[in-house]
Amino acid sequence: MNDQSQSLDKNGKLPSLLLVDDDRPFLQRLGRAMESRGYAVTTAETVRDGIFHVSRETPDYCVVDMRLEDGNGLEVVSALQNKGAETRVVALTGYGNIATAVTAVKLGAVDYLAKPADADEIHAALMQNTEEGANPPENPMSADRVRWEHIQRVYELCDRNVSETARRLNMHRRTLQRILAKRAPR
16 A cells, blocks of 8 residues: 555545656656655646647646656646646756746746656645745756756757857867867766
8 A cells, every 4th residue: 555645625536737748667667656745646748749738637736847758747737827727837858948947937937947856855845835936946957957957959950050059158169079079067
């Protein structure tokens, strides 16, 4: 028997949680972990599926990845907002980006976590009191890691075109190629 940390609502149902992420193994692991914490979990791997689930039934909670194969996870957050839902949303991303974090919060997300986030971090973010604000991360990304993430994001946005990425970052092409060839810093 699982220790369920969530309580039943007034109708005797578990709180509903929509997970939207295109990384299937991560989605399955997170789904099982959140079910063991007392959520009734629904999963979606695309923006389209996420919006479909939102249109059918408004979840109590939602965890959405920002970069999905068919678009931006903010579209799901926007669909929740347009529906007038009071869903508590946590946005996940593999690419730390302040502008996206600000947009997610403006659309109603209660927190923004960098991947890889574990189920305990996500559960804590969903349950946090929004008036007291988010706690600082225990293991924040290093400055080198933030720089590397930014370069990777621009590189992806330029469709992996090294010359265009170097131009946009105001960086020498060979320097960029050396950075891209290295592993991500910790």
